[in-house]
Amino acid sequence: xxxxxxxxxxxxxxxxxxxxxxxxxxxxxxxxxxxxxxxxxxxxxxxxxxxxxxxxxxxxxxxxxxxxxxxxxxxxxxxxxxxxxxxxxxxxxxxxxxxxxxxxxxxxxxxxxxxxxxxxxxxxxxxxxxxxxxxxxxxxxxxxxxxxxxxxxxxxxxxxxxxxxxxxxxxxxxxxxxxxxxxxx
Amino acid sequence: xxxxxxxxxxxxxxxxxxxxxxxxxxxxxxxxxxxxxxxxxxxxxxxxxxxxxxxxxxxxxxxxxxxxxxxxxxxxxxxxxxxxxxxxxxxxxxxxxxxxxxxxxxxxxxxxxxxxxxxxxxxxxxxxxxxxxxxxxxxxxxxxxxxxxxxxxxxxxxxxxxxxxxxxxxxxxxxxxxxxxxxxxxxxxxxxxxxxxxxxxxxxxxxxxxxxxxxxxxxxxxxxxxxxxxxxxxxxxxxxxxxxxxxxxxxxxxxxxxxxxxxxxxxxxxxxxxxxxxxxxxxxxxxxxxxxxxxxxxxxxxxxxxxxxxxxxxxxxxxxxxxxxxxxxxxxxxxxxxxxxxxxxxxxxxxxxxxxxxxxxxxxxxxxx
Numbered sequence: 313x314x315x316x317x318x319x320x321x322x323x324x325x326x327x328x329x330x331x332x333x334x335x336x337x338x339x340x341x342x343x344x345x346x347x348x349x350x351x352x353x354x355x356x357x358x359x360x361x362x363x364x365x366x367x368x369x370x371x372x373x374x375x376x377x378x379x380x381x382x383x384x385x386x387x388x389x390x391x392x393x394x395x396x397x398x399x400x401x402x403x404x405x406x407x408x409x410x411x412x413x414x415x416x417x418x419x420x421x422x423x424x425x426x427x428x429x430x431x432x433x434x435x436x437x438x439x440x441x442x443x444x445x446x447x448x449x450x451x452x453x454x455x456x457x458x459x460x461x462x463x464x465x466x467x468x469x470x471x472x473x474x475x476x477x478x479x480x481x482x483x484x485x486x487x488x489x490x491x492x493x494x495x496x497x
Numbered sequence: 498x499x500x501x502x503x504x505x506x507x508x509x510x511x512x513x514x515x516x517x518x519x520x521x522x523x524x525x526x527x528x529x530x531x532x533x534x535x536x537x538x539x540x541x542x543x544x545x546x547x548x549x550x551x552x553x554x555x556x557x558x559x560x561x562x563x564x565x566x567x568x569x570x571x572x573x574x575x576x577x578x579x580x581x582x583x584x585x586x587x588x589x590x591x592x593x594x595x596x597x598x599x600x601x602x603x604x605x606x607x608x609x610x611x612x613x614x615x616x617x618x619x620x621x622x623x624x625x626x627x628x629x630x631x632x633x634x635x636x637x638x639x640x641x642x643x644x645x646x647x648x649x650x651x652x653x654x655x656x657x658x659x660x661x662x663x664x665x666x667x668x669x670x671x672x673x674x675x676x677x678x679x680x681x682x683x684x685x686x687x688x689x690x691x692x693x694x695x696x697x698x699x700x701x702x703x704x705x706x707x708x709x710x711x712x713x714x715x716x717x718x719x720x721x722x723x724x725x726x727x728x729x730x731x732x733x734x735x736x737x738x739x740x741x742x743x744x745x746x747x748x749x750x751x752x753x754x755x756x757x758x759x760x761x762x763x764x765x766x767x768x769x770x771x772x773x774x775x776x777x778x779x780x781x782x783x784x785x786x787x788x789x790x791x792x793x794x795x796x797x798x799x800x801x802x803x804x805x806x807x808x809x810x811x812x813x814x815x816x817x818x819x820x821x822x823x824x825x826x827x828x829x830x831x832x833x834x835x836x837x838x839x840x841x842x843x844x845x846x847x848x849x850x851x852x853x854x855x856x857x858x859x860x861x862x863x864x865x866x
Contacts, residue, residue, distance in 0.1 A: 351656060432645065435646055439649030443652065
């Protein structure tokens with residue numbers, strides 16, 4: 313084999329290594345975004361479980377807020393019943409809004425703030441709301457990483473050949489983008 | 498940020514549902530985190546305003562891993578080179594410089610020995626470093642039951658960073674400080690002092706935990722361990738060189754016997770290198786440490802999308818600054834603020850592990866703009 317042969321062989325080896333590395337990179341990005349998606353799911357379920365408990369604990373003290381409590385429970389039930397991502401994201405957004413309002417109103421009840429049980433539930437719900445948005449943030453970041461890898465040259469050659477597709481961003485429905493009407497105090 | 502709500506519902510600037518993509522033109526910290534990362538993904542359009550990207554810091558993490566390897570190889574090479582010189586000098590001294598060839602058995606031996614020492618030392622430090630830190634700081638592990646809020650905040654940050662949930666330790670000390678240790682996300686630990694828990698609100702705590710999670714995600718423990726070992730090794734070799742100069746077979750009575758100018762120059766070079774190398778290595782180590790602090794601050798904002806919490810926390814930490822008994826020179830770089838020194842402007846000096854708090858806050862404000 314002459315010098316030219318060696319050069320060709322070397323180039324082939326480099327290309328093969330690049331293909332393997334690119335392919336593995338795409339796989340790990342896809343897995344990461346799938347895992348991030350399931351993390352959102354976990355936190356949404358956690359919220360569904362927490363809300364009835366919280367409502368149960370505060371409903372006596374907050375007797376003047378029956379309307380709000382009812383909205384929260386209804387929103388929660390709709391979110392639990394929702395099927396498919398499109399329906400779910402709308403329902404979850406409404407639930408976020410209702411829960412946020414409830415937590416806000418609770419600030420007005422000193423007796424509730426003195427109640428350990430309530431404080432604990434409130435912390436849990438706060439944390440869960442945060443986790444949902446962090447999980448969504450991480451999911452969107454992961455999807456963007458995947459999409460960049462799938463769409464940019466020359467990785468798109470590999471992605472196209474092996475059937476990697478772009479991921480779907482977790483969009484925030486309009487209701488949730490609305491400015492919360494709580495900055496009144 | 499003008500949100501008046503107090504209490505545990507405490508990180509309102511990014512309330513539930515405000516996914517980073519939400520508002521076009523984003524919260525004030527949106528472009529921020531973009532800068533914090535590479536900024537390369539800037540301007541991908543409002544639909545993907547999330548451009549701040551895990552993609553970016555995960556890429557940064559990969560780059561960091563590569564850099565660690567490069568740095569380790571490079572510094573090991575330097576150490577091995579020094580060792581070879583040392584062995585060669587030893588060999589040559591026992592004969593004459595003229596007869597000594599370039600190849601020296603002792604040189605190769607010393608160099609290999611140093612390489613082995615470096616690898617073994619690094620492995621031991623990486624394997625035991627974390628446990629040593631925990632033992633030295635004297636913390637106890639917290640559980641979800643005993644510290645629900647701290648646990649929740651750590652969990653939030655672990656989700657935001659895509660890292661596994663670290664172990665959480667509490668140090669019963671009134672000083673306000675926090676540290677992270679662990680060579681990877683899988684064996685990481687975050688420790689906070691009781692003073693920190695008592696003194697910070699939820700939002701500030703989130704900023705601090707985000708900073709520690711940033712250290713973990715950026716693999717800083719690994720990076721700094723390798724740097725530390727190599728710096729130690731360079732100091733060791735330099736010390737050996739100086740000793741051999743004084744005591745070895747190549748001391749002055751043999752030196753004239755056929756060495757000539759080249760040998761004299763080599764000796765001068767050896768001495769200069771031996772004197773300067775440890776100092777230079779130390780300065781590099783501190784500089785690297787300060788850069789990692791800035792990076793962890795930026796990473797924290799990237800996770801929380803909220804610079805205000807960390808800024809406020811740093812203000813409080815600085816105001817309450819006092820030395821912390823559980824820390825030592827060996828572990829000082831792990832803490833969020835230096836546990837041994839005052840954090841004033843002087844801390845920007847070359848020999849500091851942490852940048853001055855004012856500088857950190859100034860950079861965070863720049864992020865939040």
